[in-house]
Amino acid sequence: MSLLDDPARLREHVAAFRAAHPRKDVRAQFGESMRALMERRPDVVAVTADLMHATGLAGLHATFADRLVNVGIAEQNMTGVAAGLAACGKLPVVCGYAAFTTLRAVEQAKVDCAYNELKVILAGLACGLSYGVGGPTHQTYEDVAIMRAIPNMIVVAPSDPVELGHALEAAADLPDATPVYLRLGRGPEHVLNRPGAPFAIGRAVRLAEGRDLCIVAHGAMVLEALLAADLLRAEGIAAEVLNMHTVKPIDRDAILEAAEHVRAMVVVEEHSVVGGLGSAVLEVLERGHAFPVARVGIEDAYPPIGPTLELREALGLSGPHIARRARDLLGDVPRTRAVRGG
Known part of the structure; x- marks a missing residue:
């Protein structure tokens, strides 16, 4: 049984991952x-x-x-x-x-x-x-x-x-x-960044390398994207993670570069799926990139009231949910998908 499908092992793995990030x-x-x-x-x-x-x-x-x-x-x-x-x-x-x-x-x-x-x-x-x-x-x-x-x-x-x-x-x-x-x-x-980590407005930070999938995230969802990439690695899926901390001006080059070598993309945000980071990424990819992009965020409805961590989990804004969404997405994509130009 894979890690994502084994509740006991998954809980232990997620707890260890989070504990490593104070x-x-x-x-x-x-x-x-x-x-x-x-x-x-x-x-x-x-x-x-x-x-x-x-x-x-x-x-x-x-x-x-x-x-x-x-x-x-x-x-x-x-x-x-x-x-x-x-x-x-x-x-x-x-x-x-x-x-x-x-x-x-x-x-x-x-x-x-x-x-x-x-x-x-x-x-x-x-x-x-x-x-x-x-x-x-x-x-x-x-x-x-x-x-x-x-x-x-x-x-x-x-x-x-x-x-x-x-x-x-x-x-x-x-x-x-x-x-x-x-x-x-x-x-x-x-906390996932070291004090001297590079930062420039308008420049995304690549936190993990991968040729199968690119996960783009910002805010607190970057940690969840890293957790998802860690879980996907156990599934044999190599996921790149982009910390897209600047939504505007968005780093077009980083997105287009990723689009040249991955089979699919997942955009994760603690924001409505309408008009946020996912929309901004799709605007960059609107010409010449016929591959699947999944947007993981808050659906077009009012979320319930509750504690932050419980709400994130309930709404699918957690590493395991992101990893499953990515795995399902890649399951529908041929490994020989032709890469398009920008």
């Missing part, structure tokens, strides 16, 4: 990364909507009281104030929940920031199902679709707390007058 609280990491950025850049101002504790900023008050702006529960004002600060030469970082930064304040993100070509970092914490117990008002599965549709908006979804720090620094150092949306989690997530 977890760290995303909010705590965001606070630490903001402290480091504010120490390095005196022009950085944090703007939040009564979420000092929830975004990890509370510990910064003693040191940076004059560079922390709390507008109260007024996310539209939060983003508008940030745009004003940017227009005055500051580098504002909006520190809010993804659900409110991208939905309640979407007009301000579009008009005040992007249209006016102002450099504002829009940090959206508690993305996806990371605040699963908050229900549909706080779960965020449409933010990537919304933000990547805004011209002059960069969209980045770091894969773990370490990459969060790299992404924040990279966003701050971008020379262009463009807003950046950082899609961040909330509670503990597994």
Whole structure:
């Protein structure tokens, strides 16, 4: 019996894989990364909507009281104030929940920031199902679709707390007058990157090599993609894993290069299957690549309310589910599939 079909062995294998990747609280990491950025850049101002504790900023008050702006529960004002600060030469970082930064304040993100070509970092914490117990008002599965549709908006979804720090620094150092949306989690997530891991906005990171299949993922799903690749290896399937941390501008070269040598592709995201990373990958492959692409994400319906890990498992956003989906997909693809050009 294969590993994927043996429940007892599978549970043991998955537990060992996860145990090898310690977890760290995303909010705590965001606070630490903001402290480091504010120490390095005196022009950085944090703007939040009564979420000092929830975004990890509370510990910064003693040191940076004059560079922390709390507008109260007024996310539209939060983003508008940030745009004003940017227009005055500051580098504002909006520190809010993804659900409110991208939905309640979407007009301000579009008009005040992007249209006016102002450099504002829009940090959206508690993305996806990371605040699963908050229900549909706080779960965020449409933010990537919304933000990547805004011209002059960069969209980045770091894969773990370490990459969060790299992404924040990279966003701050971008020379262009463009807003950046950082899609961040909330509670503990597994760490897979080393502190000095390479990071560049717009450049995917290949984490595993494979000639049968390519798994493309971002955010917390990168760890699940690595777990899926590990499980597929036991099935004799070699899976490449791409950490597509930047959804816009997406790394077209990495996707097209993978498409030259794999038989199929699976895109995994803790986001709606409508308009997110899967849609972005298909837009790259829309010409000349007649091979199967499976999108693993949140279907076009409201997820239930519940703890994050249980919701991910129930919705198929876990390594074993991804591996089974990939195995089934490859079962329908001839091993001699002709590779198409880009």
